[in-house]
Amino acid sequence: MRITLKQLAIFEAVARSGQVAKAAELVNLSSPAASMALSELEKQLDTRLFERIGNRLRLNSQGSLLLPLATEALQKIEQIEHAFSPAGAELGGNLNVSASSTIGNYLLAKSAVAFCQQHTNTLVNVDIDNTQAVINAVLEFRSEMGFIEGQCLDSRIAVEAWHKDKLLVFCHPAHPLAGQSVAPSALHDMPWVMREEGSGTRDYFVNAANALDIQPQEKFRFSTPDAIKQAVKQGAGLGVLSELTLEKELIRKELAVIQVEGLSLERKFYRIHHKSRNFTPIGLEFIKFNKMFLNTDG
Incomplete structure (x- = not known):
């Protein structure tokens, strides 16, 4: 053979x-x-x-x-x-990574371009999906590393804290609670526009909200931040997304933030890789580059 x-x-x-x-x-x-x-x-x-x-x-x-x-x-x-x-x-070759929606669209998209501009013989392919899909890509060896917003408890996967983030509860600027600081009870029976099942953003928020007995009532469900923002702009309900995704809309006053007393939505992003797979030279260099370019923890 x-x-x-x-x-x-x-x-x-x-x-x-x-x-x-x-x-x-x-x-x-x-x-x-x-x-x-x-x-x-x-x-x-x-x-x-x-x-x-x-x-x-x-x-x-x-x-x-x-x-x-x-x-x-x-x-x-x-x-x-x-x-x-x-x-x-000169460093050369292809690197395949997967990232959940917020990380991929608002962090890795720009860092991958900058990395390839610095290392002109490289190509970084960034596949963007939800947290569970990223975990699956790493498990199936389709991606050398993954970047996720949610938890990964699979014993085959190595998980490292990578970056920090904060979720914001937001609404239409004309909403009665826009710009206010309210008790959790004020959100009872409010309709919500949520991310899909398997989303790290959704899981983190739902767990934190239920701990305060908010029990958010999902009225609409979308798989991208842009769709959620558009729905909230149309008055479909309240939303919750990373502050990374809301910067432009808040500056333009197209959306407004609601501060919820006792609701802590600071979270970590994680880098994951299969325990049986070593990083390639280009993978190691990409990790090093991101530490400087994005000011990551590791």
Whole structure:
């Protein structure tokens, strides 16, 4: 049996993208060449590695078994290449990270661009989704690291405090409670515009609100901060989002903040990675860069 690095690279790219054509682009091969490499790998291993669901390929049990081994092998090769690169050689390669909505849109989008502008031979791919989806991407080795707003209790994942944030309760400027400091009881029976299930913002707020017996009544649910802000502007109810997402609207007085007595909404953002996966040189450099660029804790 002679498994090649090209076959493993194609396999990992297909696992990450779900499509042979997209995987071929990631590894700079034609689609027919990528398809042939994947077929040869399955033939050598005498097993199928993917199941087709619609127009996407999903790892089956055998593919899930192979993925961490393939990723580790490819990382070892990259480490060897890096160790023997000439001193001062330009950093290069691709880095795949996942981030929950607030972090991805308001922090990592700008830091990824700045990083690639400084290291012109690199590409940082930032996949933005909710906290649970980010955890899944790290577990499935599709992302080298993840950045989340909520908790991760999976024992396979290493979790490190990374940054700080604060949630704000907000409303339409004409709302009776706009700009006021109120007791938690004042929010009883108020309609709310909430994030979707699996959102770190939603989980953190609901836990803090229930501790004060606010018991927010969800009237609308959206998966993006922009949709929530738009709904609140239309008078759909109260909202709660990171202060990072509300800066422009508050300056323009398109939205207003409600201070709730005893409701502490300061939280931490976390960086996560799979315990069995080491950081690549580009991953380590990205962590170092963010510490300076975003003033992160780690």
